[in-house]
Amino acid sequence: MNIAHFLNCNKVKALKVTAGEIADANVDSEVLEISKDKLKVRRVGNPELPEMEKKRDAKAGQKVGGAAKDQGVDEYDENGKVIMVEKDFSDPLIIYYKGTSSKEEFKVNWKSVDAKCRELYKLKFTYARGGTTDGHLSVSSLRLNREILKEMCDAKLTIDDIEFTFEEAKGECLKDFW
Numbered sequence: 001m002n003i004a005h006f007l008n009c010n011k012v013k014a015l016k017v018t019a020g021e022i023a024d025a026n027v028d029s030e031v032l033e034i035s036k037d038k039l040k041v042r043r044v045g046n047p048e049l050p051e052m053e054k055k056r057d058a059k060a061g062q063k064v065g066g067a068a069k070d071q072g073v074d075e076y077d078e079n080g081k082v083i084m085v086e087k088d089f090s091d092p093l094i095i096y097y098k099g100t101s102s103k104e105e106f107k108v109n110w111k112s113v114d115a116k117c118r119e120l121y122k123l124k125f126t127y128a129r130g131g132t133t134d135g136h137l138s139v140s141s142l143r144l145n146r147e148i149l150k151e152m153c154d155a156k157l158t159i160d161d162i163e164f165t166f167e168e169a170k171g172e173c174l175k176d177f178w
Helices: 003-008 010-015 019-025 110-120 146-154 171-177
Strands: 032-034 041-043 093-100 125-130 134-139 156-159 162-168
Touching: 003 010, 003 019, 093 146, 110 125, 110 134, 110 156, 146 162
Parallel strands: none
Antiparallel strands: 032 041, 093 134, 093 162, 125 134, 156 162
């Protein structure tokens, strides 16, 4: 390996040494050989490089029983609530809901809709908002259980004497959300 490569390292740059000085410092080394022209270095006897060990990714999950924790499964806290990760908030699926009532005037309580949906459906809800008669729920698309989502969209849900229907927001409905 050319000693000049070492001069590109920031810590070596900070030392302000030359390739010649690096060569001179390693002349008596028992593990490194310096070429006669003092421009190259190699391991004594030029043995094969050892097998590369992967460094532990700081962002990876904790190790459990010596094996890396499965990153493809949702985790839950002691209360049974899903523990959200950063990816849960990117590229969400938007669910549009609409309320109908026999009362002439009514206002949707979006907090009640959100709470009831969280109670009934094991989906990762990330956001909720409501208007006078309708609103939107945002569901994480990370590890989304489509069967539960279909069950939710097929069902009619009654909350505070208001009947709600749910559907995946598409087209103009999705544009209205954004």
